[in-house]
Amino acid sequence: MVLWLYGVNFLMSLLVLLPAYATLRREMGTSLEYLKLLNGFDFTVYSDFRHSHGAATDSLLTVGFWLGLLYLLISVFFSGGMLRQLASATDRRQTFQASWFLVASMQSFGRFFRLFLCVAGFILLLSVVFLLLGGLGGLALSETLNEEELSYFALACLLLFGLSVLFTLCVGDYAKILLFRRNETHALPAFREAMRFVLSHVRAAFGNYLLLNGVGAICFAIYFLLDSWIVTGGWAAIALLFLIQQLFIFSRIALKVWALATATTVFTIQKNHLTIFSSW
Amino acid sequence: MSSGTWTVVFFLLWFVRTAEAQFVPLSPRLANYQLDVQLDTDTKYLTGKETLVWTNPSNEVIHELQFHLYLNAFRNGQSTFMRESGGQLRGAFIKRNDEASYGWIDILSMQARQASGKTEVLTGKYQFIQPDDANADDRTVISVPLSQPLGPGQRITIDMAFRARLPRIFARTGYSDDFFLVAQWFPKIGVYEPPGTRYVASPGRWNCHQFHANSEFYADYGVYDVTVTVPQNFRVGATGLLKSERQNANGTKTMRWRAEDVVDFAWTASTAFTVFDDRWRHVAIRVLMQPEHASQAQRHIDAAKVALAYFDKHLGRYPFTTLTIVDPPMSGLGAGGMEYPTFITAGTSWGLPAGVRVPEQVVIHEFGHQYFMQLLATNEFEEAWLDEGFNQYYEGRIMDETYGPKSSLTDLFGYRVGNLEVSRNSYVHLDHPAIAPSFGNVWQLPDAYYGELTYFKPATWMRTLDGLVGRPVMDEIMRTYFNRWKFKHPNAKNFIAIVNEVVAKRLGSRLGPNLNWFFDQVLYGTQVCDYELHAVRSVRQGNAYRSAITVYRRGDAQLPVEVLVHFEDGSEKLLHWNGKASAHTFTLTQPSQAEWAKVDPQQKIYMDINLNNNSFAIRPPASPAAKYAAKLMFWAQNWMQWLAWLV
Numbered sequence: 001m002v003l004w005l006y007g008v009n010f011l012m013s014l015l016v017l018l019p020a021y022a023t024l025r026r027e028m029g030t031s032l033e034y035l036k037l038l039n040g041f042d043f044t045v046y047s048d049f050r051h052s053h054g055a056a057t058d059s060l061l062t063v064g065f066w067l068g069l070l071y072l073l074i075s076v077f078f079s080g081g082m083l084r085q086l087a088s089a090t091d092r093r094q095t096f097q098a099s100w101f102l103v104a105s106m107q108s109f110g111r112f113f114r115l116f117l118c119v120a121g122f123i124l125l126l127s128v129v130f131l132l133l134g135g136l137g138g139l140a141l142s143e144t145l146n147e148e149e150l151s152y153f154a155l156a157c158l159l160l161f162g163l164s165v166l167f168t169l170c171v172g173d174y175a176k177i178l179l180f181r182r183n184e185t186h187a188l189p190a191f192r193e194a195m196r197f198v199l200s201h202v203r204a205a206f207g208n209y210l211l212l213n214g215v216g217a218i219c220f221a222i223y224f225l226l227d228s229w230i231v232t233g234g235w236a237a238i239a240l241l242f243l244i245q246q247l248f249i250f251s252r253i254a255l256k257v258w259a260l261a262t263a264t265t266v267f268t269i270q271k272n273h274l275t276i277f278s279s280w
Numbered sequence: 281m282s283s284g285t286w287t288v289v290f291f292l293l294w295f296v297r298t299a300e301a302q303f304v305p306l307s308p309r310l311a312n313y314q315l316d317v318q319l320d321t322d323t324k325y326l327t328g329k330e331t332l333v334w335t336n337p338s339n340e341v342i343h344e345l346q347f348h349l350y351l352n353a354f355r356n357g358q359s360t361f362m363r364e365s366g367g368q369l370r371g372a373f374i375k376r377n378d379e380a381s382y383g384w385i386d387i388l389s390m391q392a393r394q395a396s397g398k399t400e401v402l403t404g405k406y407q408f409i410q411p412d413d414a415n416a417d418d419r420t421v422i423s424v425p426l427s428q429p430l431g432p433g434q435r436i437t438i439d440m441a442f443r444a445r446l447p448r449i450f451a452r453t454g455y456s457d458d459f460f461l462v463a464q465w466f467p468k469i470g471v472y473e474p475p476g477t478r479y480v481a482s483p484g485r486w487n488c489h490q491f492h493a494n495s496e497f498y499a500d501y502g503v504y505d506v507t508v509t510v511p512q513n514f515r516v517g518a519t520g521l522l523k524s525e526r527q528n529a530n531g532t533k534t535m536r537w538r539a540e541d542v543v544d545f546a547w548t549a550s551t552a553f554t555v556f557d558d559r560w561r562h563v564a565i566r567v568l569m570q571p572e573h574a575s576q577a578q579r580h581i582d583a584a585k586v587a588l589a590y591f592d593k594h595l596g597r598y599p600f601t602t603l604t605i606v607d608p609p610m611s612g613l614g615a616g617g618m619e620y621p622t623f624i625t626a627g628t629s630w631g632l633p634a635g636v637r638v639p640e641q642v643v644i645h646e647f648g649h650q651y652f653m654q655l656l657a658t659n660e661f662e663e664a665w666l667d668e669g670f671n672q673y674y675e676g677r678i679m680d681e682t683y684g685p686k687s688s689l690t691d692l693f694g695y696r697v698g699n700l701e702v703s704r705n706s707y708v709h710l711d712h713p714a715i716a717p718s719f720g721n722v723w724q725l726p727d728a729y730y731g732e733l734t735y736f737k738p739a740t741w742m743r744t745l746d747g748l749v750g751r752p753v754m755d756e757i758m759r760t761y762f763n764r765w766k767f768k769h770p771n772a773k774n775f776i777a778i779v780n781e782v783v784a785k786r787l788g789s790r791l792g793p794n795l796n797w798f799f800d801q802v803l804y805g806t807q808v809c810d811y812e813l814h815a816v817r818s819v820r821q822g823n824a825y826r827s828a829i830t831v832y833r834r835g836d837a838q839l840p841v842e843v844l845v846h847f848e849d850g851s852e853k854l855l856h857w858n859g860k861a862s863a864h865t866f867t868l869t870q871p872s873q874a875e876w877a878k879v880d881p882q883q884k885i886y887m888d889i890n891l892n893n894n895s896f897a898i899r900p901p902a903s904p905a906a907k908y909a910a911k912l913m914f915w916a917q918n919w920m921q922w923l924a925w926l927v
Contacts, residue, residue, distance in 0.1 A: 009917055017913035024905035032876055032895040034904035042686065043697045044704070048892045051709045064916040071920035075927040116927050123926075147610040148572035148630045169925060228694045238907045245914040252921045 001085045001096045002254045008074065009253060010246070012067055020060050027053040038232050076116050080108025082257065083180040086264050111179050114187035119172040122191075123165055130161040170209040171195045173263040181267075197267070204266045212259045216252060223248045306599055307501030307541040307767035310335045311469050318509040318532075319462070319549060324380075324455050326444040330466055331437060337500075338474030338484045339432040345424040346409070346488035350464035353491035354383035354447035354454070358417035360410070361451075364493035364723065369451035372614035383447030383454060387467060390424070393437040398428055402438075412490045412723065420491040421470070440467055449614045456612030458514075463546035463620060464497070471500050471659075471769070478659065478771040489661040492723035494730040496653075496660035496667070499543040501767055509534045510549045517568045517604040518547035519623045541599070541767065542621035543657050548606045560585045561592075562601055569607045572630045576639055580605050580626055583643035590678045591651055594755055595762045598650060605643060617642050619649030635692035637683060641699065645675045655766045663771060664730075665718040665803070669738020673746075676700030676739060700743055700886070706736035708889040713737075714806040714836075719772060740887045741802035744809075747884025748791060748798070748840070749783055757782045772803065791840065798839075802887065807837035810889045811859065811879045813896040816845075818873030827874035829866045829896075833859060835889065844881040848872040854881075874898070 027049070028034045034049075036042040050057070084104035085096060134157040141153060174194035175187065184190055198205040223244065232238050317328035336342050353361035357376065367374040375381045390402040406424040410416065430436050444465060447454040453463040470488025473480045487498060510516060512533045520539025527533050539545060553568040556577040565584050569577045584605060588598055606625045608616045616627030624646035628639040648671040652658070658666040679688035679699035687696035707713060716726050718733045725733055746754040761770070761778045780794040791798075801807040812834050818827040829845055843855040849872040857864050868874070876897040883891060 009920060012920065013913045013917045016916040017909050020912045021905055021909035024909055025902060028900070028905055029893075030896045030898075030900045031892050032878065032897050032900070033892045035901055037904050038907060041694060041696055044701045044891060047701075047705045047709060048890050052890055052892065060912060064912070064919060067916060068919040068923050072923040072926065075924040079927055112927070120926060142611075146572050147570070150610075151630050172927070224693065232903075232907050235903055235906070238903060238910065241907070242910045245910065245917075249914070249917045249921065252918075256921070256924060 001082065001101070002250070002257050004096060004098065004101065005078065005082075005257070006250050006253050008078075009071070009249060012071060012074075015067060016060065016064050019063065023056050023060060027056050038234075072116075076113050077105050077109050079105070079112040079176055080180065081105035082260060083108070083176060083264070086257075086261050087180070108180065111185045111187060112176060114185075115172065115175055115179060115191065118175075118187045118191050119168060122168050126161065126164050126168065130157060130164070133157070134161075166210065166213060167198070167206060170206050170263075171198050173209070173260055174198055174205065174267060176260070177264055177267050197270070201266065201270050204270065205263065208262045208266065209259060212255055212262065216255050219248055219251050219255075305541060308335075308337065309502050309541065310337055310500040311502040313466070313502060313504050313506070313545070315466055315504065315506040315545070317466070317507070319460065321458065321460070321511055321514065321549075324383075324446045324460075326442075326446065326462070326465060328442050328444070328466060330440040330442065332440070332467075332469060333435055333437050334469055335435050336430045336433060337472060340474065340484050341432070342430040342472065343426055344486070345426065345436075345438070346470040346486040347406075347422050347424065348464075348468045348470060348488060348491070349385050349387075349420055349422060350468070350491050351383050351385035351444050351447070351453070352419040354381075354451075355419060356382065356417070358415070359420065359491070360413055360415045360418040360723075361420070361491045361493055363415065365451070367450070369493070369614060370617070372450040374450045375448065378448070381448040381450070383445050385442060385444035385465070385467070387422075388441040388443055389439075391439045392426065392428075393439070394428055394430070395435055396428070400427055410490060411486075411488065412492070412721075415490075418490050421488050422467075438469075442467055449608075449612045451614055452618050453615065454612075456609060456615075458552065459548075459550040459609050459612045459615075460514075461546070461548050461606065461608065461612065461615035461625065463544075463615075463618070464491075465546075468499060468544075471498055473769075478769055479773075487659065487661075492661070494725070494734075495664065495722040497544065498659040498661055498769075499657065501541050501543055501657065504537070504539045504542060504545040506537045506539075506545055506547070507534055508537065508547055508549075513551050514549040515551070515553040515555060515568065516547060516549045517553075517566060517606060517623065519545045519604075519621045520600075521602055539600075539621060543654055544620050546620035546623050548623075548625075552609070556581065558585075560588045563588060563598060563603050564601060565603050565605070567605045567607065570609050573607050573628055576607075576628055576632065579634075579639050580607070580628075580643050583640040584647055586640075586682050587644045587647040587678060590681075591648070591674070594674075595651055595758055596655075596766065599655070600650075603647070603650075617646060619646045619653055621654045622650070624649070633692060636690055637679070637688065640683070641675065641679060641689060644678050645671060648674050648678075651762065656762065657767070657769050658771070659769065660722070662721050663719070664722045664734040665738040666770070666772065666775065668734045669718065669742065672703055672735045672739035673700075673742035676703055676743065700739070703736045703739040704743070704886055707732055707740045708887065713808045713889060717804055717806055719803050737887075738803075741798075743886040744802070744839070744884065745779070745795075745798065747882070747886060749787060753782060753786045756786065772799075801837050801839075808835040808889060809837035809839060809885060809887050810835035810893075811841055811885065812890070812893040813843070813877050813879045814863070816874050816877050816896045816898060818898075820873075821869065824869050824871055825873040827868045827870060829855075829868070829874065829877045830863060831857060831866075831879050832863050833861065834893075837887075839885050841880045841885060842882070843877060843879050845877045846875050848875045 033045050036045050081101035081104045085101060138150060171194045174197055175190040178190045178194055226244050230237055230241050232241055312333045314331040315328060317326050319326055353359045367376055392400040392402055402424055406422040408419045409421050409423045410418050411421060449456045449461060453461055470486050472484060473487050474484040475482040508516060509532050512527060512531055516535055518537045519542060520537045522535060523538050524536045525533060552571060554571050554574045556567040556569060558565045558581045565581055567577050567580045584603060592598060600622045602622050604623045608625055608627060613627055616625050618625045626639055626642045632638060652667045652671040660667050676699040686698045688699045689702055690697040710732055715729055716733060718737050757779050760782055761775055765774060776799050783791060783795055812832040814832045815830040818825045829843060831843060838860045841857050841859045843857060843866060845853045847870050853868060855866050876895060878895040880894055
């Protein structure tokens with residue numbers, strides 16, 4: 001399934017790669033200056049290029065932007081398929097079948113789209129609340145705290161906001177499982193119940209989610225390190241960097257699936273515990 | 281006389297001459313001030329007494345004096361400064377509805393004493409004038425009529441009492457909480473320019489401009505003897521040398537500072553400063569840091585030492601024994617990045633990584649003004665580029681040579697940016713690089729182009745001049761300019777004359793009979809430079825190849841350029857073109873065909889607005905396009921994945 005998801009991501013992103021290569025080739029023309037960009041960043045070459053050919057590359061960025069939104073919808077669509085696949089993952093003989101995956105995706109699109117709106121709305125609300133509280137707090141404290149203390153305050157607000165967003169996303173995963181397991185269509189009640197579940201199992205649910213996000217952050221750091229180490233002087237090095245980039249993207253997709261699989265497992269175990277406990 | 285007696289006489293004469301030389305002032309010392317000021321840190325009031333001894337530098341009889349009252353720029357929203365600036369400077373804004381944001385200065389009394397012994401009460405006799413615009417609400421310049429005219433070379437002593445209120449800092453001067461940066465704070469005499477000074481024909485004239493949004497200052501040299509009284513818990517830094525300090529019974533302290541051969545006097549006071557002291561040769565460096573920035577004090581000191589050493593080597597000696605660097609708090613950053621004699625303000629923020637060299641850049645830039653402002657006292661109202669442009673060029677040189685030409689400003693996570701290339705970028709990528717010349721009154725430059733036309737464009741064409749004449753000749757030009765004009769008021773013509781003199785001496789007529797053609801384009805004109813290597817074609821002719829290399833001049837600037845042609849057998853040819861025609865084709869017959877060619881291969885013509893079109897390869901490399909297309913794809917994939925985590 002991860003390969004399938006990666007394949008979709010890769011194919012979609014070819015819509016950026018191929019026009020980008022053609023556009024850059026055309027816009028760079030016969031100049032030798034761009035060789036300076038091979039072994040690192042060169043501000044003069046970059047800024048002259050952006051000034052002369054900005055319009056051409058801006059259209060590529062626009063394509064990338066809309067592609068992201070399209071992929072968001074596709075990800076909502078794939079949620080049902082992913083959960084179906086994870087639900088049957090205990091059966092080792094069960095291999096991935098695209099038709100099954102797509103049928104399940106189609107069946108659940110509506111409910112997961114509503115859940116997505118619910119999660120996005122909640123994050124928007126959080127943003128407004130944190131912006132207001134942080135801004136007002138900063139303003140109130142600006143007379144008493146010095147710049148360093150204010151910076152710590154801002155960092156604390158940012159950290160808290162980040163954790164709140166991650167918590168919301170984690171709740172979203174559990175809401176998805178609830179919607180799928182119970183074949184429900186009402187997103188908001190599921191989101192509320194999922195929040196109660198995550199709050200009552202913070203360590204298992206949110207802890208694991210944070211751990212997987214931490215792994216993602218480490219992967220990012222490793223990528224940046226490798227990117228700065230590899231001297232892309234020729235085609236071989238460029239190909240190697242491309243391979244590393246794709247490995248990183250693959251790992252991101254695998255982590256996403258892993259997070260959902262972990263949530264499924266935690267949910268199953270905790271619910272079983274509850275069932276056993278209540279049957280006593 | 282015996283040889284022994286001759287020796288004694290010789291040494292006596294040598295001693296007398298040396299002693300005399302020690303008392304020869306460095307500057308004309310036309311405007312000498314004694315100031316006695318008390319700062320009330322609660323009300324933000326300055327109460328001061330001023331005694332100015334001023335010498336008429338001309339052969340003319342003078343009937344009036346003119347003074348700057350700079351603090352009146354902050355009196356209300358109607359001053360020329362406020363109207364032009366809209367109440368903001370460099371991103372810091374005034375709080376218009378807060379009375380405490382405003383500042384002013386009033387002269388309480390004024391009296392003149394002349395050498396003849398006659399005194400004249402001038403209180404109430406002066407009037408506000410507006411030499412630059414018709415804004416009757418502007419009170420930043422006064423004209424003081426003298427009933428007893430001042431003869432050629434005569435001295436006049438003016439005694440004044442004044443009271444001022446400091447504005448809340450948003451533009452250079454004022455207060456923020458318990459941080460005070462006291463600049464442009466006392467009645468300051470304008471510059472009387474006798475015939476022959478700068479552009480003045482007969483008769484002489486006062487050059488005393490109003491305080492404008494973008495312009496800075498212009499003043500004569502003198503000795504400042506300043507007594508400052510502040511509460512005892514305040515730490516103070518100032519222009520010049522601290523001569524004495526006494527604690528008063530009322531909880532205040534009085535400090536006496538003295539600065540010789542300077543054009544201004546500024547000071548600072550704060551309870552929060554952490555003080556760091558160091559030395560560079562004869563110069564005592566003092567850094568007054570905000571406590572939360574204390575970990576960056578060494579960065580400031582190191583940058584100051586780098587700048588001191590560089591200017592000492594390439595221009596001339598820094599003649600003063602002190603340098604004070606003030607680090608303003610975040611709330612007072614409007615006072616940051618400013619220069620006063622022997623006293624500069626920097627600006628940083630907490631947690632700034634070493635790879636972002638903001639403090640280094642600001643310290644080096646502001647220190648540079650000790651040369652291009654203080655030691656060479658140009659008129660910053662009328663020729664700001666002579667100060668800011670030259671200083672920006674040197675900032676770029678020092679930063680790039682010290683921290684790396686492509687990484688001197690920023691070197692973080694593989695993102696590297698050099699100083700001079702940022703100056704160039706700020707000019708060449710303007711929407712309209714030909715918007716206006718750099719030459720002219722600063723307040724009349726097109727809106728929002730002040731920085732580009734006075735800092736970045738001149739810095740870029742100075743680097744171009746550097747490329748055209750070569751670094752050793754450029755250094756000789758600048759050293760000659762400095763030595764000949766230090767402690768004077770040079771102008772553009774003086775500088776150009778030195779360029780022409782040194783270039784003719786070192787390069788003959790290689791660049792023409794003079795370089796006026798260069799300045800006509802880059803300083804007085806608006807020409808834009810863009811050369812393009814348009815085509816390289818080779819045709820076989822018998823055993824050899826005939827190669828045609830075509831260069832276009834796409835801009836209207838005409839500069840001599842070099843063209844480097846590389847052949848397949850590895851050989852190269854350097855060609856020269858005067859760059860005047862709109863296109864030029866070089867034809868060469870060589871054993872192998874041309875592989876690529878570059879116009880201006882060493883990027884001497886730094887003001888070329890597009891350096892990417894300066895080369896042409898028969899087989900251009902595809903790898904850069906592949907690398908960046910892959911990067912674009914990677915970041916598009918990341919963007920997709922980030923959004924997917926919302927689901």
